[in-house]
Amino acid sequence: MSIYPDHSDPAADKKYLATAAENGFTRIFMSMLEVSDGKAAVTAKYQDLISYAKTLGFTTTLDVAPSIFDQLGISYQDLSFFAELGADGIRLDEGFDGRQEALISFNPQELNIELNMSNNVDYLNNILSYNANDPFIYGCHNFYPQRGTGLPLDFFVACSERFKNHGIETAAFVTSPAGTIGPWSINDGLPTLEMHRDLPLSLQTQHLFATNLIDCVLIGNAYASDEELQQLGALNRYQLTLPVQVNTTASPVEKEIMLTAQHVRRGDITDQVVRSTEVRKTYADVANPQHGATHDFQRGDVVIGNDSFGKYKNELQIVLQPHHDERKNLVGTISDTAAFLLDYVTPWAKFKLEAI
Secondary structure, rough: OOOOOOOHHHHHHHHHHHHHHHOOOOOOEEEEOOOOOOOHHHHHHHHHHHHHHHHHHOEEEEEEEEEHHHHOOOOOOOOOHHHHHHOOOEEEEEEEOOOHHHHHHOOOOEEEEEEOOOOOHHHHHHHHHOOOOOHEEEOOOOOOOOOOOOOOHHHHHHHHHHHHOOOOOOOEEEOOOEEEEEEEEOOOOOOOHHHHHHHHHHHHHHHHHOOOOEEEEEEOOOOOOHHHHHHHHOOOOEEEEEEEEEEEOOHHHHOOOOOOEEEEEEOOOOEEEEEEHHHHHHOOOOOOOOOOOOOEEOOOOOEEEEEHHHOOOEEEEEEEEEOOOOOOEEEEOOOOOHHHHHHHOOOOOOEEEEOO
């Protein structure tokens, strides 16, 4: 999660961190872009918060810019100030010439150096070409407080691939609808991707993990609600869990197939549906008569083969293209806001369905 010590109350920050730690959060992005106090006051404030966070098991990355170095009278050639605060790394909000970043990565304090990922240029290769200390190089996207200014998905993918292709650990931001605190007076949410700005926090997070391009998801604004923290703490980052509105005509066995089974998309895919075929073997001897729901299916509908479908009885499918088939029963529908996640149910992908 993210903390903004110059815009928040330390007691509220600590309460937020404690709740997050209870739900499995382990990393803090802490902004230093807008510090206004003197060096002594800044030191006391940040040391106190970072020290408390360490007792909860957090690592902390400080977001810094050249102006902060000038303001506090410190140098990129000596990062001991940040180590004394207790930080585990610094994020360079602005870059240098490559040679400088490579040299900084050998800092004797062994602080991680986090690079801005949100530019599709050869920045990383330039740094690595100066024989950087690779294990201490990380990547982190920007967030975008102004509506309409977040990254488009294709650009985000291109930027992220540059880092993943080198095995660099990556991070990006999601935004909490409940959050009101950020670094600037404009705060229309703090996502990396513009498409995430108005989505539920759990869907944003699932999407970033589903891209297989992001290792760490950070909540950009503060404070996420307790309910949101609990939802993210329970989220399975390793496979998609698609939210489904269960049809009132779905039978008990259909609900069991839909909501309890481990689903796997067949490797020999089709454009019309996502096929989860293993379940039909488990339920081969279980009757499943046709019922009265519509058999005209739209994208996002969840269907299960009924008794008239022969060997395909009790096979679960998610509709990708509209079609009609009376041999399939409509049992649920993926929510409209989550339908874009179907693009990430790739060949052999494992997925779950969860009632909403």
